[in-house]
Amino acid sequence: MANLFGKAANELPRKIVVGILIIAALTVAGIAYYFTPKYTRVGYMPKQPIPFDHSLHVTGLGLDCRFCHSFVEKSGFSNVPTTQTCMSCHRMVKADSPKLAALRESWETGEPVRWTRVYQLPDYVYFDHSAHVNRGVSCFSCHGEVNLMRTVYHKTPLSMSWCLDCHRNPEYFVRPQEKVFDLGWEPPGGERQAEMGKRLVEQEKIQPSDNCSACHR
Amino acid sequence: MPRVENAVDREESGRELLARPALVLNEREASWVNDAVCSVVERPAPLWWWLAVVAFGLLAGAVPLVVVYFISTGLGVWGLQSPVFWGVAILNFVFWIEIGHAGTLISAILLFTRQRWRNSVNRAAEAMTIFAVLCAAVFPLFHIGRQWMFWYMVPVPESYAVWQNFRAPLLWDEFAVGTYFTVSCLFWYFGLLPDIASLRDRATKLWKKRLYHVLCWGWTGSLRAWRHYEAGYLCIAGVVSVLVISVASVVSTDFATTVLPGWHTTIFPPDFITGAIFSGFAMIVTLMVPLRAAYPRLKDMITEKHLDNMAKVLLATGSLVGYSYLIELFMAWYGANPYERYTFWNRITGPDRSTYFFMFGFNVLLPQIFWFRLCRIHPWILWTASVLINVGMWFERYSIIVVSLERDFLPSSWRHYLPTWVDWGLFFGSVGLFFFLFLLFLRVLPAISIAEIKTLLAKPRRPREPEAAAEVPAPLPDQGIYGLGAEFSSEEELRRASEETRKKGYVWWDAYAPHPIHGMEQAMRLPKSRVSFFVLMGGLLGLLIGIAMVTVTSVPRPELLRSLTTGQLQGLFYATVVQGKPYFSLPAFVPVLLELTILFAAFSGFLAVVLLSRLPRPHHPVWNWGELSRRATDDGFFLVIEARDPAFSPAESREFLERLGGRRLTYIPR
Numbered sequence: 028m029a030n031l032f033g034k035a036a037n038e039l040p041r042k043i044v045v046g047i048l049i050i051a052a053l054t055v056a057g058i059a060y061y062f063t064p065k066y067t068r069v070g071y072m073p074k075q076p077i078p079f080d081h082s083l084h085v086t087g088l089g090l091d092c093r094f095c096h097s098f099v100e101k102s103g104f105s106n107v108p109t110t111q112t113c114m115s116c117h118r119m120v121k122a123d124s125p126k127l128a129a130l131r132e133s134w135e136t137g138e139p140v141r142w143t144r145v146y147q148l149p150d151y152v153y154f155d156h157s158a159h160v161n162r163g164v165s166c167f168s169c170h171g172e173v174n175l176m177r178t179v180y181h182k183t184p185l186s187m188s189w190c191l192d193c194h195r196n197p198e199y200f201v202r203p204q205e206k207v208f209d210l211g212w213e214p215p216g217g218e219r220q221a222e223m224g225k226r227l228v229e230q231e232k233i234q235p236s237d238n239c240s241a242c243h244r
Numbered sequence: 245m246p247r248v249e250n251a252v253d254r255e256e257s258g259r260e261l262l263a264r265p266a267l268v269l270n271e272r273e274a275s276w277v278n279d280a281v282c283s284v285v286e287r288p289a290p291l292w293w294w295l296a297v298v299a300f301g302l303l304a305g306a307v308p309l310v311v312v313y314f315i316s317t318g319l320g321v322w323g324l325q326s327p328v329f330w331g332v333a334i335l336n337f338v339f340w341i342e343i344g345h346a347g348t349l350i351s352a353i354l355l356f357t358r359q360r361w362r363n364s365v366n367r368a369a370e371a372m373t374i375f376a377v378l379c380a381a382v383f384p385l386f387h388i389g390r391q392w393m394f395w396y397m398v399p400v401p402e403s404y405a406v407w408q409n410f411r412a413p414l415l416w417d418e419f420a421v422g423t424y425f426t427v428s429c430l431f432w433y434f435g436l437l438p439d440i441a442s443l444r445d446r447a448t449k450l451w452k453k454r455l456y457h458v459l460c461w462g463w464t465g466s467l468r469a470w471r472h473y474e475a476g477y478l479c480i481a482g483v484v485s486v487l488v489i490s491v492a493s494v495v496s497t498d499f500a501t502t503v504l505p506g507w508h509t510t511i512f513p514p515d516f517i518t519g520a521i522f523s524g525f526a527m528i529v530t531l532m533v534p535l536r537a538a539y540p541r542l543k544d545m546i547t548e549k550h551l552d553n554m555a556k557v558l559l560a561t562g563s564l565v566g567y568s569y570l571i572e573l574f575m576a577w578y579g580a581n582p583y584e585r586y587t588f589w590n591r592i593t594g595p596d597r598s599t600y601f602f603m604f605g606f607n608v609l610l611p612q613i614f615w616f617r618l619c620r621i622h623p624w625i626l627w628t629a630s631v632l633i634n635v636g637m638w639f640e641r642y643s644i645i646v647v648s649l650e651r652d653f654l655p656s657s658w659r660h661y662l663p664t665w666v667d668w669g670l671f672f673g674s675v676g677l678f679f680f681l682f683l684l685f686l687r688v689l690p691a692i693s694i695a696e697i698k699t700l701l702a703k704p705r706r707p708r709e710p711e712a713a714a715e716v717p718a719p720l721p722d723q724g725i726y727g728l729g730a731e732f733s734s735e736e737e738l739r740r741a742s743e744e745t746r747k748k749g750y751v752w753w754d755a756y757a758p759h760p761i762h763g764m765e766q767a768m769r770l771p772k773s774r775v776s777f778f779v780l781m782g783g784l785l786g787l788l789i790g791i792a793m794v795t796v797t798s799v800p801r802p803e804l805l806r807s808l809t810t811g812q813l814q815g816l817f818y819a820t821v822v823q824g825k826p827y828f829s830l831p832a833f834v835p836v837l838l839e840l841t842i843l844f845a846a847f848s849g850f851l852a853v854v855l856l857s858r859l860p861r862p863h864h865p866v867w868n869w870g871e872l873s874r875r876a877t878d879d880g881f882f883l884v885i886e887a888r889d890p891a892f893s894p895a896e897s898r899e900f901l902e903r904l905g906g907r908r909l910t911y912i913p914r
Contacts, residue, residue, distance in 0.1 A: 029868060031450075031457050036862035063403045188405030188815040195801070239820075 064184035072180035073143040076129040085174040085210070092166055092173075092208045103155035107142055110134050145181055146170070153244050160208075162233055163201035167210045168193065174210040190242070194235040198224030201233060267361055267700045269544040274698050274758060274879035280541040281439075281690045281697075282446055289687055292538065297683045303676025310669040311386060319389055321666045328649040328661040333383045335641040336671050339523070340380035340678075341421060341495055342516065342637070345488055346524020347373025348428055351435070352485035355478070361553055363696040364545040367439075368535070369528050370432040371691075375681040376527070377425045379674040384417070386670075399793060405815030407797035411825050411832035413497045416839075420494040423839040424487050427846045431480050434850055437463050437473070438695040438758070442877040461854055462861035465876040467742075467768065469857035470760040475773035476853035483783065483845045486838070492516040494835050499644070506587040506648035509575070515568040522561035522607070523637040529554050529630035531682060533623045535691070545692055548621040555620035558633065562611030565640075569604065587648055595660060596647045599639045606636025698759040726865035726914045727753075727886040728897050729872060730906025735761045738881040741904040743767040745883065748900065752886035756866070756876045775852045782848025783841045790840035791833075799827045869912045884912065 032039075060066055084090045093099060095108035110133045117127060133140045146169075148154050160166070166173065171182030183189060193200045201224050206212045214223045227233065235241075268277070289297075314321045324331050347369040354362040385391060397418050399408050408415050441463035444456035463469070496516035499507040529551070536543050576588040591600045610629055613619040620626065646661050685691070732738040735757060742755050746769055755768070764770075801817035819827055854860065867873040872882045883906065885897050898909055 029870065029873065030863050030865075031454050031867075032862035034863050039862060040860045065403070184403065186403035186405075188403050191405050191815065 064186040064189070068181050068184055070180060071145060072178055073145060075143055075178070076141055078126055078178070081173050081176045081179060083177075092210075099156050099160055101157055103157060105156040110140060145179055146185065148185065152242050154242070161204070163204055163207060163227060163231060164193070165200075165202055165207045165210065165212075168200050172210060191237060194237045194241075197233050197235055198228050200224065201227050201231075203227065204231075266702060267364065267545075267547065267549065268697060268702070269547055271702050272544055274701060277545070277694055277697050277701070278442055278446070278878050280539075280545070281692045281694050282443060283541075284539055284691060285443065285687060285689065286446065290538070293683060293687065297680065300676045300680040300683060304673055304680045305676075306669045306673030307382065307677055310666055310673060311382075314666050315386070315391060321664060323662050323664045323667055325659055325661070327652045327657050327659065328646060330645055330649060331661055332642075332646070332663040332667040332671060333387050335638070335645045336674060337380050337383035337387075338495060338516075338641050338645070339638050340376045340383075340674065341424075342492060342520035343523050343527045343634070344373040344376035344380065344424070344428075345492060345517075345520035346528050347371070347376075348424075348431070348484050348488045349521055349524065350528070351431060352481040353488060355481045356485065359553075360700060361550050363700055364692055365528060365532060365550060365554075366696070367432075367435065367689075367693040368531060368691050369524075370428065370435065371682065371685045371689075372527060372531060373428050373524075374425070374432060375678050375685075376524075377421065377428065378681070379678050381421065381425065382670070382674055382677075384421075399797070401815065405818065407816075407818040409820065409822050410794040410798060410836050411822060411829050413494070413501050416494045416835035417498055419836050419839040420487075420491045423843045424491045427480075427484055427487060427842060430846055430850055431484055434477065434480060434853070435693060435696075436689060437461065438465070438877065439690045439693060441465065442694050442758070443690065445874055445877045457862070458860075461859040462864065463859070463877075464861070464864055464866060465756045465758060466857070467755040467757060467761065467764050468770065469859070470757070471765060471770055472773045472775050472853045472856045474760050475775040476779075476849050479776050479779040480846050480849045483779070483842045483849070487842055488520075489517060490835065490838055490842075492520040497835075504648055504652065505581070505583040506591070506644065509572070511568055511571060511575070515565070515572075518561050518564040518568065519637065519640065522558065522565055523634055525554055525557050525561065526630040526633040526637070529558070529626055530634065533627040533630075535686075536623065542692065545697055551623065551626055552617070552620045555614045555626055558630065559611050559614035562607055562614075562633070566604075566608030569608065583653060587651065590651050591643055591647050594647065594651070596643070596650070599643045599647065602639040603636050603643050606632045607640060610636070695759045724914045725887045725894070726868065726912045727884050727889075728892070728894065728901065729866070729869050729882055729884040729908075729910045729912050730901040730904075731871065731908045732881045732883065732904075732906060735759075735881055737905055738883060739763055739767045741883055741901070741906065744904055745885065745900075749891050750885055750889050751891075752889040754866075754884055754886075756872060756880075756882040756884070758877050758879060773856070775849060775856060778852035779845050779849040782852075783845030785848070786840040786842070786844025787837055789844070790837040793840075794833045794836055795828060798829075865912060865914055868914075869910050871908055871910065887914075 085092070095112055096105045097108070097112070099105040110130060113130055114134055117130060121127060129140055132138075159169075169183055169185075170179075173179060198221055200220075202212065202214075214220055272280075322331060322333065347366075350362045350369040351366045354366075385394065388394065388397075396406075397408060397415065437460050440456050440460035444453050444460060447453045447456060493513035493516065496512035500509060500512040502508060532546055532554075533551070536546050573588055576584045579585075591597070610632055613625075613629065618625070619629070650661055651658055730741075732741055738755055738757060739761055742764065743766075745753055746767065755764070765772075796816050797818050798820075799817065800819035821827075825832055866882075866884055869884075872880065872884070874880075876882055883901070885892055885901070887894075891897075894911065901909055
């Protein structure tokens, strides 16, 4: 037979093992990042029919979230404003802006504006906006700094473990009820969120469920 | 060399006093074994093989067709209907997984009990195990309904923060079957290493040689490696034999932990184990008898004695199975539970009573013919009986699974179950797949363990005569030498020579043989192999990982960690109350812990053998000696003293080896 491989081949097994380890580590890391909502959902920024600028309306003009999303405190579904809501100002303000063409068309025809949906939960998940914003969960916790966004994008993963982070540890996220819609708010006087949160959780008896049937009903 | 001959003679006389039936007939020699086994792989395939492989391949083609049909249509095309939610698919799973038990039993448990006849059937039995488990795995895999969600059953941290319920029998099942399949493959492959080396040394094409060389991790046949190999084989066999018991038991708990009459019984684990051995042996006989007929040379290795032994196992386990049938009936009557009584009465007199009688006739009454020697050793009587036994075992599962489910507690929901063509298609497809894979195996790998058979050969009565031709002293190669090699004519001579070499004070030397040689550790004064230590450590590591996994994912997050951690780590704790069991429920965790222990122990055993033997080794200077590279895995016994040994000198060492009886002395170039 003589030797089938040269002397140099004796180094090969070690190199192959190292190579396999590197590839395996990269694969695991790659799947853990690229195949999870952290990557697949966060950052989704669709083009909307009207280039609506949240930072202009909220930070610049001082509108409250509930001015447009008017039923978020009463309904499970946070509504997108109707054309009438927009037109209550825009009949006078910037009434001829070319950016608002789609709005005016909707006003004339009666067909709603076809906004592209950014946040969407699967059908097997039950979610109620009112249950959250009435218990000290700010818009900010899920939607991020919308008050500063020129175009709205998907801020958080909305994965189940992400939901459970708060359901199991509400003290890291809850804030005083009157500050829920104040997106830029921070605990005053250098108080840490965890301490304040712990106090609020006790005072308000915030006990989020982590039963399966809380969301999968 | 009078001393050498004396030793052989003494051993020979002892052998005759304690004569046992020879396990290899006709005084075959090592090279004949190599030739007989490897020629099955090397020669062109006979016509019957092509016909059979096409026939079974077409049958196996039913599996993908049926699977595509019912995945795209929906599981409604199976005959399942309330209350029969487990029909023929789960039945087939149990049927195949139990057939798969005999391979490991023969490999592992018969190794411990020193049943040396196992050496000629263990390889084929292990292959049968792997293919049977593969066929078995098809059914639960497709039974889960949404097959693409299979990974939900694998414990990986993911963005759902959901963990498996390690207290559930179906998860035990997954761990047991998964471990069984993995470790069986590993054990099979481990046993194949020296035999693949045999194929390598016989191959004529360079690419084949290289392929086999890679597959056998560069096996040399060094006695230092054989020592680790033997220890490792025994250790892995040890952990594997626990698997045999655990897998059948775990499968039976899928049924026994429910409250259905006819299932809810403690006799199920032992009943399933005996049934598994019974059906597995029947399948081995079903494969071995035609194999012998197709390759008559193998009859010298798979003898009447083997058939006789396997038939006896069938008789014993068949009777045990019959005993548990009777005990079940007795308990149903004696337990005075009307539902239990009705279940068994329904099995015997209900609409499916024929299954009960097939089961009882084929599994209990039929094996009783094996009380007669003629039926045990007549191949075709034995073969027919073993095929019928497998049919009977299929009906046993039908009787247990389907007939029990058809009659639940509420008579208004009773329903007669009928499998649809999809059920049958998948079943017959799996039969085709099984035989198709086995036929491929025959042509690709040695179907009989060559190295292990060689340890059973009657040793030559006296050392072969040295060749008469005067040996021409090999010239010293120009580019320096690796060492000096000599061939010895028998394992006994090699053992003697090794002992002398060690006593002479040589350090850098090794012996090469086609099979392990007893007494070699003492002759070479090698320390005990440390493989068993690594197996223990691997097992403990698996146990610890298992304990950590099942505990952390099952208990509530401790208060201590509440302020310490946020984010993903908290997703580890997934406290869910199921089946009223406590969060930490040790008895319910045992199966998963056991399987993980075995999995890690087996793999660390394999790795320990490979690494302690300094494998894989693509290049080794001893192969520069053509004689050794041709015959070290066939019938040659070699001893090589390396040039780097301080006591080595070309002339003196040569004289020394010649004095010991070494032949074909060669200076091996570096």
